[in-house]
Amino acid sequence: MTTRLNVNINDETAEALRQLADRRQTTVTEIVRRAVSVYKFIEDEVVDGNKTLKLVTQEGQETSVSLVG
Template sequence: MSTAPVLGRMGVRLERDRAGVASRFPSTVPHLEASGGDGGACVMPSYTRLTVNINTETAAALRQVAESRGVSYTEAVRRAVALLKLIEDETQKGHAIQVSEGKNVRNIILLA
């Protein structure tokens, strides 16, 4: 499937991932987009494009998460990074991250 960008609502560029899911895809520099009737413009936020190498096990896990949540690979990675950041921020504050299953409670410990 092609990954050519398509124009979405409000002029935001979208890109279809391999699963055909469209996701926001602004350019690496801010775009200018015409606003209402006043002739002004608004600046779209920039982003960083990243290419990563992952092993087949990680790729399969990413695919499974994206498909089960109905999101693009990009969105699945965003959510994973946000979750990792939350865990790291809380552990740096001295807080414990726990998983509970009934009366069983396990601490989650991240290794550096």
């Protein structure tokens, strides 16, 4: 099932969505779907009590990101 959603965003956000869509060669709609999925993942981690995510660069360098709840 698909739900149509209309949202109001500022010009800066609209441009960021267009740039991401161009970079990934996809649609703005798909970028919004992906963004919501990432946000839900982070929110679920915070709710589960997890406080840190580890990011690893292509070179193998690690950095941590603190999650704020």
